[in-house]
Amino acid sequence: xxxxxxxxxxxxxxxxxxxxxxxxxxxxxxxxxxxxxxxxxxxxxxxxxxxxxxxxxxxxxxxxxxxxxxxxxxxxxxxxxxxxxxxxxxxxxxxxxxxxxxxxxxxxxxxxxxxxxxxxxxxxxxxxxxxxxxxxxxxxxxxxxxxxxxxxxxxxxxxxxxxxxxxxxxxxxxx
Numbered sequence: 001x002x003x004x005x006x007x008x009x010x011x012x013x014x015x016x017x018x019x020x021x022x023x024x025x026x027x028x029x030x031x032x033x034x035x036x037x038x039x040x041x042x043x044x045x046x047x048x049x050x051x052x053x054x055x056x057x058x059x060x061x062x063x064x065x066x067x068x069x070x071x072x073x074x075x076x077x078x079x080x081x082x083x084x085x086x087x088x089x090x091x092x093x094x095x096x097x098x099x100x101x102x103x104x105x106x107x108x109x110x111x112x113x114x115x116x117x118x119x120x121x122x123x124x125x126x127x128x129x130x131x132x133x134x135x136x137x138x139x140x141x142x143x144x145x146x147x148x149x150x151x152x153x154x155x156x157x158x159x160x161x162x163x164x165x166x167x168x169x170x171x172x173x174x175x
Contacts, residue, residue, distance in 0.1 A: 002144075006135040006157075019046075019137075019154055030154060033057075038072055044158055046151035052076060054151030058159060071095065071159060075148040082106075082156075093163045095156065099149065106156045114160045116153045118146075124153050126160075 004027065007018045017030040028048040035043045038057025045055040052075065059070040059081075071082040082097030082104070093114070094107040105117040109125075116124040124139040135157070143150055 002139050002141060004137040004139065006137070028151070028154070030158075035072060035074065042159070042162055044155050046154050048147045048151060050147055052147035052151060054148055054155060056152065056155035056159070058162065069095075069159075069163075071097075071156075073097070073152055073155075075099075075151070082152075093160050095159070099152075102149070104149065104152065106153065106160070108160065114157055116149075116156070118143075118149060123149070126153070126157050 003022050005020050007020055009016055009018055018026045019028045019030070020026050026049060028046055030044055030046050033043055033045040033055055034040055035055050035057040037059055039060055043055070043057030045053060047053050055074040057072050059072050061069065068084050068086050070084075073080045073082060080097055080099055082095045085094045085096060092108040094105070096103070096105045098104070102118050103120075105120075107115055107117075109115050113128070114126040115122060116126075121142075122140070123143050124137060126135065126137045128135055137153070137157075139150070139153075143153075
């Protein structure tokens with residue numbers, strides 16, 4: 001198992017979120033970006049130090065699909081679609097998608113952390129309040145050869161945080 005930390009830095013008046021490994025080496029960074037048919041305020045890109053670029057955006061919602069969010073992902077020019085599971089998305093965050101030959105699922109666990117699965121195998125957990133109060137991502141070593149999937153997990157955390165903000169208001173109404 002490997003651990004990564006999310007660290008915010010300001011580089012020439014621009015905020016950048018770096019992803020660092022156990023040795024404090026940067027493995028990539030996250031920035032705001034723009035993607036066609038996606039909400040500008042909810043679109044991010046992850047650029048790995050190995051050169052892989054992953055972009056993830058929340059697809060603009062129309063009235064008919066307000067209850068189910070869709071996410072457009074672009075990995076080095078190839079586009080994929082992830083979407084929430086209808087019905088389950090009202091209780092917990094759960095997003096599924098197909099990446100070439102792999103089926104990927106990202107969901108909230110009972111502790112409120114985000115977990116990722118590839119082909120039904122647990123591959124990563126993201127904890128918001130890890131040791132030292134930082135966001136920590138723990139991954140299986142199998143993810144080392146999958147920079148696109150790694151990037152999706154990093155970026156999906158932002159969508160998970162958005163989901164939590166939106167459902168918090170609904171939960172307050174139901175109390």
